Amino acid sequence: MSFLAQAFWAPLTETYFQKALIGGCAVALVSGVVGCLVVLRRMAFLGDALSHAMIAGVAGGYLAMKLLFGIEAHAPSMLLGSLLAAVITVALIGLVSRVSRIKEDTAIGIMYTGVFALGVVVVSIFRQYIHIDLMHFIMGDILGVADSDLWASVLVSATVLSILVLFFRHFQLASFDPIMAASTGLPVLLLDYALTTCVSLVVVSAVSMVGVILVVGLLITPAATAYLLSDRLDRMMWLSALFGVTSVIGGLYLCVWLDSAGGGAVMLFCTLQFLVVLVLAPRYGLLARWLRMRRLVPQQVIEDVLITVLRRQGDTPLPVLHEFVQAAHPGLIPKALRQMEQEGMISVSPEGYRLTEAGGKEARQVLRAHRLWESYLASIGTPQEAVHPTAHRLEHIRGEGTVEYLDQKLGKPELDPHGKKIPPRQNNNHGFPPRNDRNRNHEP
Amino acid sequence: MDIKRVPAIEVRHLTVSYGAHPALLDVSVTIEQDQLVGVIGPNGSGKSTFIKAILGFEKPDVGEILIGGEDVQKAKGRVAYVPQRGAVDWDFPITVREVALMGRYQRIPWYRSPSPADREAAMEALAMVRMTDFAGRQIGQLSGGQQQRVFLARALAQGSDILLLDEPFAGVDAATERAILDVLERAKAAGKTLVVVHHDLTTAAEYFDNLILLKQRLYAYGPPSLVLHEELLSQVYEGRLRVFADLMAKESKR
Numbered sequence: 001m002s003f004l005a006q007a008f009w010a011p012l013t014e015t016y017f018q019k020a021l022i023g024g025c026a027v028a029l030v031s032g033v034v035g036c037l038v039v040l041r042r043m044a045f046l047g048d049a050l051s052h053a054m055i056a057g058v059a060g061g062y063l064a065m066k067l068l069f070g071i072e073a074h075a076p077s078m079l080l081g082s083l084l085a086a087v088i089t090v091a092l093i094g095l096v097s098r099v100s101r102i103k104e105d106t107a108i109g110i111m112y113t114g115v116f117a118l119g120v121v122v123v124s125i126f127r128q129y130i131h132i133d134l135m136h137f138i139m140g141d142i143l144g145v146a147d148s149d150l151w152a153s154v155l156v157s158a159t160v161l162s163i164l165v166l167f168f169r170h171f172q173l174a175s176f177d178p179i180m181a182a183s184t185g186l187p188v189l190l191l192d193y194a195l196t197t198c199v200s201l202v203v204v205s206a207v208s209m210v211g212v213i214l215v216v217g218l219l220i221t222p223a224a225t226a227y228l229l230s231d232r233l234d235r236m237m238w239l240s241a242l243f244g245v246t247s248v249i250g251g252l253y254l255c256v257w258l259d260s261a262g263g264g265a266v267m268l269f270c271t272l273q274f275l276v277v278l279v280l281a282p283r284y285g286l287l288a289r290w291l292r293m294r295r296l297v298p299q300q301v302i303e304d305v306l307i308t309v310l311r312r313q314g315d316t317p318l319p320v321l322h323e324f325v326q327a328a329h330p331g332l333i334p335k336a337l338r339q340m341e342q343e344g345m346i347s348v349s350p351e352g353y354r355l356t357e358a359g360g361k362e363a364r365q366v367l368r369a370h371r372l373w374e375s376y377l378a379s380i381g382t383p384q385e386a387v388h389p390t391a392h393r394l395e396h397i398r399g400e401g402t403v404e405y406l407d408q409k410l411g412k413p414e415l416d417p418h419g420k421k422i423p424p425r426q427n428n429n430h431g432f433p434p435r436n437d438r439n440r441n442h443e444p
Numbered sequence: 445m446d447i448k449r450v451p452a453i454e455v456r457h458l459t460v461s462y463g464a465h466p467a468l469l470d471v472s473v474t475i476e477q478d479q480l481v482g483v484i485g486p487n488g489s490g491k492s493t494f495i496k497a498i499l500g501f502e503k504p505d506v507g508e509i510l511i512g513g514e515d516v517q518k519a520k521g522r523v524a525y526v527p528q529r530g531a532v533d534w535d536f537p538i539t540v541r542e543v544a545l546m547g548r549y550q551r552i553p554w555y556r557s558p559s560p561a562d563r564e565a566a567m568e569a570l571a572m573v574r575m576t577d578f579a580g581r582q583i584g585q586l587s588g589g590q591q592q593r594v595f596l597a598r599a600l601a602q603g604s605d606i607l608l609l610d611e612p613f614a615g616v617d618a619a620t621e622r623a624i625l626d627v628l629e630r631a632k633a634a635g636k637t638l639v640v641v642h643h644d645l646t647t648a649a650e651y652f653d654n655l656i657l658l659k660q661r662l663y664a665y666g667p668p669s670l671v672l673h674e675e676l677l678s679q680v681y682e683g684r685l686r687v688f689a690d691l692m693a694k695e696s697k698r
Contacts, residue, residue: 231582
């Protein structure tokens with residue numbers, strides 16, 4: 001057997017690995033789907049809080065079964081206890097943020113640390129009765145999953161997934177527009193509670209595998225990864241579930257190969273996955289963003305080209321443009337020319353560049369702004385030699401009716417201070433819309 | 445007909461407060477059917493709260509709201525709503541088509557998926573606001589006016605007789621404003637009642653049949669010629685009245 005086959009196949013024959021794989025995938029699948037709603041509704045902090053609050057419930061469930069029935073480490077009652085603790089914590093958070101001036105995030109912080117502290121104190125007081133390893137609780141143990149935990153996680157996964165699939169539209173609408181949801185008679189509050197219960201269930205079943213600290217990562221990281229890749233909620237949920245499952249598979253192999261902690265390896269793989277997508281995502285990724293920025297030519301360069309060509313009144317060769325157009329670096333000018341040619345503002349001939357009809361219109365508007373600014377500068381007593389260069393910089397400020405305002409203020413002058421004619425105003429309805437508007441359509 | 449028509453919206457002694465701050469105090473208004481009504485008033489005068497109360501989203505402390513003669517809490521889904529632009533998460537992973545389809549959700553039982561008929565109705569609503577070409581776009585990639593039209597399509601797809609719009613003209617250019625108004629007027633001609641929160645007093649008289657002037661209390665309700673009255677406006681808008689000097693000169697000439 002080759003080395004590679006050995007590396008991938010050998011772990012699969014081990015029972016502990018099989019269990020970890022099944023349990024981990026079940027949990028990751030459902031936390032990916034729920035996580036999408038958690039991310040979109042900005043509940044990440046609440047997920048973190050729920051996982052911490054659980055310890056009080058686990059201790060309570062353990063203690064109750066031990067003292068009442070003498071049963072040691074009864075898994076279902078610990079599960080029930082943690083669910084109860086989660087629900088109580090949520091109720092307390094809601095109460096505090098509703099009846100006092102304390103905002104919700106602070107209320108979450110207060111309540112979950114309080115409940116967590118209660119759990120820690122109870123566990124340490126009853127340490128001769130309760131045999132809970134706090135480290136185990138905090139770090140999780142995906143490679144030592146008990147059969148009962150496995151069943152619990154598969155059951156939780158199936159239940160929560162069914163609820164989310166059945167009521168997908170309701171959750172979608174209530175998350176996107178709660179006001180409309182309420183106005184059409186959707187029980188928005190009930191849906192909120194249902195979602196919080198689902199999150200609690202998922203968190204409770206995942207804690208035994210990845211631990212308290214990492215569980216929130218499993219909840220939100222795959223969802224955030226998917227968020228960078230999709231523009232539809234259903235697709236985001238599919239992708240998120242997929243990323244959850246791949247991070248469990250990848251993380252488990254990583255942990256076996258490196259002989260590391262299981263939960264840590266899973267979350268590390270998950271985070272790396274996120275970082276790769278963050279860089280490479282086609283629309284919302286860093287690389288795409290950087291490329292877009294690079295392709296963007298400053299409006300000022302384009303306007304300088306327009307006005308230079310207009311002043312030459314004919315074919316303008318490239319060296320002339322390099323002389324008159326101000327650009328941060330010389331590479332911008334050819335780029336601007338290419339873009340303007342594509343947009344039909346200029347045409348190229350062997351002798352140089354020439355304005356098209358649309359380009360000419362736009363150029364005259366820039367010239368109008370320039371000459372009005374000159375008139376304005378002259379009217380406020382700017383020294384004559386400073387008028388032209390200053391106006392050359394100010395001419396690019398012509399959005400939001402600035403130029404018309406100047407025109408009004410100056411009493412609609414016909415000529416600029418140098419005695420040149422100021423071109424008349426033109427409506428932008430045909431020809432080119434203002435550039436700012438055009439860019440807005442492409443930029444998300 | 446000798447049976448008197450039931451008013452579309454009847455608001456009686458509506459009082460809503462947030463904590464100790466009253467947002468609306470004892471507002472009583474009756475809006476007849478087939479009207480295009482504007483709600484005006486300075487910032488923070490309770491205009492949005494008024495809309496949310498009619499939607500049944502804000503529960504009144506005192507007073508009641510009847511939609512077509514029925515209590516608002518029982519009349520769920522009979523009022524459609526176009527939210528203020530700032531109230532929408534534009535990064536939400538949802539396409540134009542899906543937003544329009546949301547208008548149909550209230551008719552689809554929970555155990556069934558949207559049918560082809562529902563999808564068709566959503567596309568028809570998009571066609572009414574001329575947004576069919578953008579159906580596959582994520583909503584954040586549209587311009588302000590286009591976004592407004594998508595939500596208008598959603599409200600139309602709901603098929604409700606009453607439409608509430610929260611500042612639909614905020615932040616759109618003049619051409620888009622015209623286009624939106626056109627859709628509103630067509631909706632009115634089709635027998636719908638529209639209540640629109642509006643911030644621009646200079647166009648209020650031209651756009652609406654009736655105006656509601658709010659500032660916590662109801663200051664006036666009636667045709668624009670009566671509501672856009674110098675004394676009233678100076679009372680409600682206090683020092684900021686100079687802006688409207690032009691407008692009132694125009695109004696008094698009529």
